[in-house]
Amino acid sequence: MKLDIKPLILIIEDEEAICSFISAVLTSNDYHVVKAKTGKEGLSLFTSHIPDIVLLDLGLPDMDGMEILKKIRNWSKIPIIVVSARGHEREKVAALDLGADDYIVKPFGTSELLARIRTAIRHSTQVIAMNGLEAENFSVGNLEIDYNKRIVCRAGENIHLTPIEYKILVLLSKNAGKVLTHDFIIREIWGIYTDESHTLRVNMANIRRKIEVNPGAPKYILTEMGVGYRMVEELSE
């Protein structure tokens, strides 16, 4: 029913050049765009337009991007993609922990931006579509996961994983395309009060040795340095 309607994207970004570049890209890719230059304007546009997705720059002149994130998350689950400068892992992790769906680092290419937006929209519709109805399997490239039978195959061959490794892989695959922070993964797998970052890295190394052709150039699970891991939705090559 909603198929013909173009998705509406709210861009909260104070840099004129970047804002117009993003809106040019998005309009030419069949999205509606609303632009806000300040945090306040962004929030009021958000309440008046109810966009399908928000692109939020963290460095705004009037208020902290994190504040906006918190305010929106107080009452809405609409996907938010954070736009941040490179080299501030802590900021990214904080934004993700506050409920941002994804982040993109300046400078970014158009294809990267579009891919992130696609993923975000897909996840938000998934949530709506599959209330109670879980997907039964996941596949990307040669990799297949059958959630019911708890089987992981690469090119038709069964891969033996330990229970923890399987849990991590399932967690990543169910959130494919999204970056999951280390803390989030640890919390989901081991519970809240443990510092298992070393164990997580070791497990991840083992998973990669089992599912990747070359663990030094991973294709399925990508590392986001200092932030977390992301499982790809489709192979890049």
Add this chain to the structure above:
Amino acid sequence: MESFDQRPDPEKILEQIHAHQKQSMGKLKIFFGYAAGVGKTYAMLDDAQDRYRGGMDVVVGYIEPHTRPETMQKLHGLPVILPKTVSYRDIELKEFDLDEALKRKPELILVDELAHTNAEGERNKKRYQDIEELLAAGIDVYTTVNVQHMESLNDVVENITKIKIQETVPDYIFDRAEEIKLVDIEPEELLRRFEGGKIYRPDRAENALQNFFTRENMRLLREISLRCTADKISYENQNERSLSDKMANTKMLVCFGSSPSSAKCIRWTARAAEAFHASWVALYVENTESEHLTPEQQKTIRANIDLAEKLGAEIVNLTGHDIAVVISEYAKLSGITNIVIGKSRNKKTLKNLFDIDFEDKLISLLPSIEIHIIPGTAVKRNYKKPYKKSRNKVFHFSLVDCVKSFSILVFATLLSFGLRRFDIMNQNIIMVYIFSVLLISRVTEGYVYGIISSVISVLTFNFFFTEPYFTLDAIQSSYSLTFIVMLLVALITSTLTVRIKSEARLAVKREHRTEVLYEINKKLLATRDLDKIVSLMNDYVVRLFERSIVFFTVDPEQGENGVVMQAANDINASVLNSPDEKAVAHWVFLNQKRAGAGTDTLMGAAAFYMPIISQGRVLAVWGISCAKEELDHNARLFLRMIASQVAMALERQRLSDEQRNIMVESEKEKMRSTLLRAISHDLRTPLAGILGASSVIRENKRGLDEATRDSLIANIQEESQWLIRMVENLLSVTRINENASNLVMSPEAAEEVVGEAVSRIKLRFPRREIIVHVPDEFLEVPMDGTLIVQVIMNLLENAIKYSPDNSSVEINLEKEGKCAKFEVLDRGKGISNEDFPYLFTSNKPSDNKIADASRGMGIGLSICKTIINAHRGKLEVENRNGGGAVFCFTLPLKGSE
């Protein structure tokens, strides 16, 4: 003799302290009089009123509440800090509120009665200490004092007035006063005032009148006070001479011991030194007897040390059996010109007959040094009692010694019987007994056994071996000589033995100290890093004194805890980091003086705090727990020796830290400036390209064909990408600079870092083949991940750029010893020999040759080098067999520190 050769030069310290103090110290003005009632307080208030009217921020800190009404009127209009009320043994006492005054921080504060002793429980024992704190805080102080309260004049005044004055003020307070205002009236007038009840209230007056306010006393006191003021003035007039000059002329030495009369010697020397403008040393010699000192005697020694210190002496503590020899050695070594000793008239005893008088010995040892003898007075009674008590301890009776003596005597008697059977003469039997006495003296402790044995020997000999046998009749005949000889043998042997033994014990003790000091010194020399020095010293002190210890290397005011170490059976060391204890340590940092348990300041603290001072700066503060008992003077002296070693080590550490910081700073500065130079050149080129291309497109919208426009836009894109990479590199440099020496390192999986870098490079060069090898082993490396990714990307980018398009680039990760080794290999033309030395520096001399071709490479590599160095890794480069270059860097693995 170990205490004085390692001390820092006191003159320098003094000079430094003075130079330092002049900047911020408050000025002290003392209103000085010869008795109560001369009008000091009145004069002080009068002066203060003038200042107040002149616009100065004057506050009255404390005025005696018993002050006369005329004087109280003078108080009118001046702001007053209300005294706080302290209850002590159910009596309400009014005390000066020091903390309030420090908080209020006026320009000038008035505090009456410099010599006042504070109520128990106050931070400082004496008011002059309060005033020192005020001065240290930069507040000017007006105060009043009477002549009889001057420490060095204490005994003189006592002699005149026959009243012992308890509350005294050290002379240095007087000396540091900027201004001494003598308040003087005729004694007749004063006595009239006194009789009119204007000085004391009638009820208090009578007692004081009889004892103190006599015309004679007043005249003498007045004379002393006038002379004292005159001395101060003349001293100031001559004070332009430098300190070291003064040292050359006269240097006085006072020897003191556990006798209270030593205090008199110390005071006398202080006055004499003042008169001669000389420096002086107070020397305490430890010998055998000091081991058996009673607690009172130890207390007296401590009091004497404190007194001497208060009066400005340098304290030296030496060990040796023969005091005269030790003193003469020290005097020769340190250029003493005058020696002051105390002497009380000796009773003629047997022992005295054989001893040379102490002063005679000293004179014979030091013919060229003047010796002053101060008679001891009224101390005999005090002195003898404890002395006897201490002697008793020497003659402790032990069963073992009794058995030893007895068996030797029995053996001698049996032997003598044997000898008599063989008809050997009596003289030989005497020899046997003499020998046995000698033996007994040798093998037993103390004199007693020898003496008793000699008596028994004579009696036994008399009883068994002289005619008439089995009687004691022969005693008065010719054998009395034998008896005397035997007694003398016993005495001399015992004395010698006792002396040798005790000297051996002292030597062992001294040896132990020296050894410990030497060991500490050696270890300190080999120790780098503040933390290690601190833990080393804590370790030693805990072991030596068996007390918990806390070591503050920075003022606890700044919020840091001291390093504590727990002794086995002492209070919980963490108590020493409680806010109360920290306040004491803070005080010590500020005032450069000892405080805490066993001192006059903040006595309630759980520990004894001492500053470690070098060059007039407090480098650290030490707190030694006194929960079990207070430190005795030996322990304190030993601590001081250790402290001087620590001071040197800390000073050395500070200097080397400073030097290193300067080096790091200059290194960073160098890097930054070369970077800036290189960048400003490198940035211009792509910007020019972008500007040029974009303006061509805008200005010739129609004149351009499709292909040209595309290539121009591609140029813009390429150049801006290059700019972005450059900016990223620059960002990583700022990241290093921000956290200078300590990068934020967290363990990362090496393969993930490689993977990340490779995937990002692939986005930029999708068509190039990159071969990645990672080991099966999981390698975890502590690093700043973002920076290392940056390094690998830079290396990969270089490899791609400098090798043919159809060749592949390899990256290998492997474990090498305790390091992770990253290698980036290409099949380019390698690195020419002339480029090798300049590869990692951003300014190449052959810059113009390939400036454009290698744009940014120099910067990229120099940044890589910086990053890897900051990770304590190594970046190297070599040419590859079969063509190409290998860039290789190693990073230490987790846990391989």
